[in-house]
Amino acid sequence: MRLVKLSVLVSVLFVLIGFNTNAQDGNTILKKLDEVMYSPKDMTAKTKIILIDKAGKQKSREALTKQKGTDKRLFRFTAPASQAGIATLSLPNDVMYLYMPAFGKERRISSSVKSQKFAGTDFSYEDMEAKLFVNKYTAKLLKTEGNLLVVELKPKSPKSSYSKIIVKLDKVNYYPTYMEFYDKGGNKIKTATYKFEKIGKYWNAKEITMVDLKKNHKTIMQMSDVKYDTGLTDDDFTVRKLKQ
Amino acid sequence: MNKIADLIVKLKWPIIVVVVALTIFFGLQLKNIHINSDVISSLPDNDPIAKLYKDIGEKYGGNDMGMIVLETDDIFKTEVFEHIKQITDSLKVTKGILTVSSLTDIIDIKTSEFGLEIGKLVDEYDLPDTQAELDSLKQYIYSKDMYKGSIISEDGTATLIMFTMLDEADKQAVAAIVKNKVEQMNLPEKVYYGGLPMMMNDVSDLIMADIIWLLPVVFLLIALILYLSFRSKRGVIFPLLTALIAVVWTLGLMQISGYELTMISNNIPIILLAVGSAYSIHVLNRINQTYDKDRKQALIKALAYIFIPVVLAAVTTAIGFVSFVFGAYLTMIRDFGIFTSIGTVFALLLSLFFIPAVISAFSMYKKNTDEKQHDNEEQSNFISKNILKPLVNLLFKHPKYTLTAWSLLILLSIGGMFLIKTSVNMQEYFKKDNPTRVSEDIMQKKFGGSQPVFVVFKGDVQSPEFLNIMIKTEDYMEESPNISTTQSVADLVEEMNNAMGEGKHIPDTKEKIEQLWFLLDGQDIMPQLVTYELDEAIIQSKFVSTDTKAMEEFIDYMNKFIDENSTENCQIQLTGMPSVYVRMNESLLSSQASSLIIAILFVLIIVGLILKSFSKGVYATIPIIATIAVLFGFMGFAGISLDIATVLVASIALGIGIDYSIHVITHFNHALKETGNLNKSLEDTIMISGKAIIINVVSVAAGFLVLLFSQMVPLQNFGLLVALSMIGSGLGALTLLPVILILANRRKKITVK
Numbered sequence: 001m002r003l004v005k006l007s008v009l010v011s012v013l014f015v016l017i018g019f020n021t022n023a024q025d026g027n028t029i030l031k032k033l034d035e036v037m038y039s040p041k042d043m044t045a046k047t048k049i050i051l052i053d054k055a056g057k058q059k060s061r062e063a064l065t066k067q068k069g070t071d072k073r074l075f076r077f078t079a080p081a082s083q084a085g086i087a088t089l090s091l092p093n094d095v096m097y098l099y100m101p102a103f104g105k106e107r108r109i110s111s112s113v114k115s116q117k118f119a120g121t122d123f124s125y126e127d128m129e130a131k132l133f134v135n136k137y138t139a140k141l142l143k144t145e146g147n148l149l150v151v152e153l154k155p156k157s158p159k160s161s162y163s164k165i166i167v168k169l170d171k172v173n174y175y176p177t178y179m180e181f182y183d184k185g186g187n188k189i190k191t192a193t194y195k196f197e198k199i200g201k202y203w204n205a206k207e208i209t210m211v212d213l214k215k216n217h218k219t220i221m222q223m224s225d226v227k228y229d230t231g232l233t234d235d236d237f238t239v240r241k242l243k244q
Numbered sequence: 245m246n247k248i249a250d251l252i253v254k255l256k257w258p259i260i261v262v263v264v265a266l267t268i269f270f271g272l273q274l275k276n277i278h279i280n281s282d283v284i285s286s287l288p289d290n291d292p293i294a295k296l297y298k299d300i301g302e303k304y305g306g307n308d309m310g311m312i313v314l315e316t317d318d319i320f321k322t323e324v325f326e327h328i329k330q331i332t333d334s335l336k337v338t339k340g341i342l343t344v345s346s347l348t349d350i351i352d353i354k355t356s357e358f359g360l361e362i363g364k365l366v367d368e369y370d371l372p373d374t375q376a377e378l379d380s381l382k383q384y385i386y387s388k389d390m391y392k393g394s395i396i397s398e399d400g401t402a403t404l405i406m407f408t409m410l411d412e413a414d415k416q417a418v419a420a421i422v423k424n425k426v427e428q429m430n431l432p433e434k435v436y437y438g439g440l441p442m443m444m445n446d447v448s449d450l451i452m453a454d455i456i457w458l459l460p461v462v463f464l465l466i467a468l469i470l471y472l473s474f475r476s477k478r479g480v481i482f483p484l485l486t487a488l489i490a491v492v493w494t495l496g497l498m499q500i501s502g503y504e505l506t507m508i509s510n511n512i513p514i515i516l517l518a519v520g521s522a523y524s525i526h527v528l529n530r531i532n533q534t535y536d537k538d539r540k541q542a543l544i545k546a547l548a549y550i551f552i553p554v555v556l557a558a559v560t561t562a563i564g565f566v567s568f569v570f571g572a573y574l575t576m577i578r579d580f581g582i583f584t585s586i587g588t589v590f591a592l593l594l595s596l597f598f599i600p601a602v603i604s605a606f607s608m609y610k611k612n613t614d615e616k617q618h619d620n621e622e623q624s625n626f627i628s629k630n631i632l633k634p635l636v637n638l639l640f641k642h643p644k645y646t647l648t649a650w651s652l653l654i655l656l657s658i659g660g661m662f663l664i665k666t667s668v669n670m671q672e673y674f675k676k677d678n679p680t681r682v683s684e685d686i687m688q689k690k691f692g693g694s695q696p697v698f699v700v701f702k703g704d705v706q707s708p709e710f711l712n713i714m715i716k717t718e719d720y721m722e723e724s725p726n727i728s729t730t731q732s733v734a735d736l737v738e739e740m741n742n743a744m745g746e747g748k749h750i751p752d753t754k755e756k757i758e759q760l761w762f763l764l765d766g767q768d769i770m771p772q773l774v775t776y777e778l779d780e781a782i783i784q785s786k787f788v789s790t791d792t793k794a795m796e797e798f799i800d801y802m803n804k805f806i807d808e809n810s811t812e813n814c815q816i817q818l819t820g821m822p823s824v825y826v827r828m829n830e831s832l833l834s835s836q837a838s839s840l841i842i843a844i845l846f847v848l849i850i851v852g853l854i855l856k857s858f859s860k861g862v863y864a865t866i867p868i869i870a871t872i873a874v875l876f877g878f879m880g881f882a883g884i885s886l887d888i889a890t891v892l893v894a895s896i897a898l899g900i901g902i903d904y905s906i907h908v909i910t911h912f913n914h915a916l917k918e919t920g921n922l923n924k925s926l927e928d929t930i931m932i933s934g935k936a937i938i939i940n941v942v943s944v945a946a947g948f949l950v951l952l953f954s955q956m957v958p959l960q961n962f963g964l965l966v967a968l969s970m971i972g973s974g975l976g977a978l979t980l981l982p983v984i985l986i987l988a989n990r991r992k993k994i995t996v997k
Contacts, residue, residue: 051766053776054411055776057776077762082755082758082759082761083758083759083761083762086759086762097359098359098762098763100744100756100759100760100762101759102753102755102756102758102759103744103745103746103756103759105744105745107358107359107360107743107744107745108358108359108360109359109360109361109362110359110360110361110362111361111362111363112362112363112364113351113362113363113364116351116362117766117767119762119765119766120762120765120766120767121766158369159369183336183337184333184336184337185336185337185338186337187337187339214342214410215342215410
């Protein structure tokens, strides 16, 4: 009798521990990922966005970027000439301000459509959303592949346009190298490839390539002249600043 | 002639081997034959308007758009929204589908004094479920022009779910999957499918249905007629075998030369069975009737006699088919003409070379016992006794009455000709209960039609001048009673300008427009309205009416505007289904005239040459021209329109029908030379050739009448009219022609005296 009880206890414990370890793993990894992605207090950089359509035709845009924390971001476009001076300011709660110099005024744009593309790129508002990974997804470690961890992310919100995202991260430094996005029918619809480099004490995504597999359309986002923790304040992210 | 016949018998084995080898070769191609159900691809490239229409469809992805219509008594019910969402979600994850828009998945942009609010019209995760929510949604939707009549019908009983497909997707396969998925949902609402990919899927089914159902019917029917006429196995087997081999060769050749089966050419097998079996009937008949102690000699004699008449019959028929090449508007009609005429030549070659070779190689001669029965058979023959004998009596007694009767009939028919209408609307080509036609009807009733109209603008798309002309054009178009809505990139620019707080108009500087483009770039709708290079943009619209007259008026109306407003910086062109239909309509009449004139001339020349007399050539063509007059009269009185298929009837009738007159004249000449007796010669001609003609009329007419069961309305009419023409030209050859011969010869006698 005692033997049986003991064995039940042991197996329950085992199951509990086993379960816990697994969940812990996923969560820990997400937290580490968030640390890599969002630990700088602020950042300024030059961003180049290259759009490549299926025929291989390219269009490119350049912008100066400022970011503070996870949820304030300012883009000021410098090229092409026709769109130079256009600026966007993203604030928390899906609010964005757009400034167009030719009109000399700004407009508030609020969007609740997450699948909407961000300014003609292959990034959707959902992809650009600067929310902590732990808040957006539940994670499960699938396997390790050499130096990489393969993690499956499932969106917590039913409104997400994805059913899951498979992420490959560096085992040591926890920056992502590759992501696959799946639609609700389980079809792989987008992939993102990341190139990271260390600048000071932070890891920087110097190039992200997002491919829309359906449209065979590609967006490459490159970052240069990156500076961290220069002491940006909330004042740098106001509508007044947007217009300057 | 004897030499050729001799050669055929000598080379019997090589002939058989070649035929078998070719049949295996072509037969192997058949499994690769493609069905092309894309009606649009049949529009001719040499017509700039049709070419532009095809190009626009490809360039702006309009040809890849599918539509699903849900119809019920009231769309504004939670349950209906759930069903719309169910379909939308299912389509969104279907492979090959790029975008889906429906009531539960459409972007709604609200402009306020502060800016833009981008959201979904209906929150797909929180569908309206109270009456109050439904009512306010309804009110909102009907307050906006962009939804009313485009995604939901004005009466609120039907809604559209639209989807676009990937370029590289197999459009028909995706259409079939979509249909299957939706059907499995078993929704209580009525569901219809529209758009080119869905229509192609239907047409494809219909092409297969015609082949699967009609071909065996025609086959059995002709077998039955052959059996009743010849009462022997080989009388059935040989004609059917030649026709079948001709079908295999023709379809195999189509495949090799890169042609596809269309909703017209899928009937080539049926027509070849009806037409192609005739030549071997003649050859067999002659072999049966030629007696010689030496069977081989009999065969050669028979062949030598029949060679020219059969070649003549086939060549004239082939000319009838090939004459479409000069006038047909749709390429599928032209291809149909070419390959049917090639098939006719194949059938001819097989009856002249293959049939005698097989008979002589396998010694399949008719048994001698038949010879004794020969005369009895002929005497007791039903056709001779009940039809031909009384006919001969009538003709000799009252030649002038016969002539008067025909004259009256022709006069009446000429009256009927003025009642002939044309029909180019492809909708009317489908039967009333055909799903494609039903969907088109619904689209027309609920959503302002489904016939695309495009206005193409070339120039600098981002210049204010260019966009203002587009807006002006749209306003002008919408004044036409047949245009309900228009859509263009200029509308979007106005919308964005309004969002910037500037009001709903085109900005006055190019700079502003270029900056507004920041909001438009990358939107799914953009590739449907403007080119990547920004050097061309289109207005998309739909035309309500299916009336050709209304289309003509609209095109005149638009051309007037284009003449006044097209400039070097903004070149305007109009295309679309109404434009194409008007061109098709014009081409119907001209192609009818040109193909008929070409066919008559060719036939006249060939018959004249063969009969070595121009006047005899004219005599031979009189019955068939009379028949064609009656045919047009019948079309007028019976309300059968001239359409893509019926426009072919006259030339085909000429090609096949002339054979009967040729038979009568050659036989009569032979007999007159032998006996010198006019009446006796004519009686002989009618009694002997008449029988063959009647058998041929019945078998060809029966073959074509099977087309009455075709899925395509033009082919139904085509079958009926060709059958009628066969009867008419047979009758003409046996009544009108003899009377002309009697009267002509009497006059000759008088002048000689």
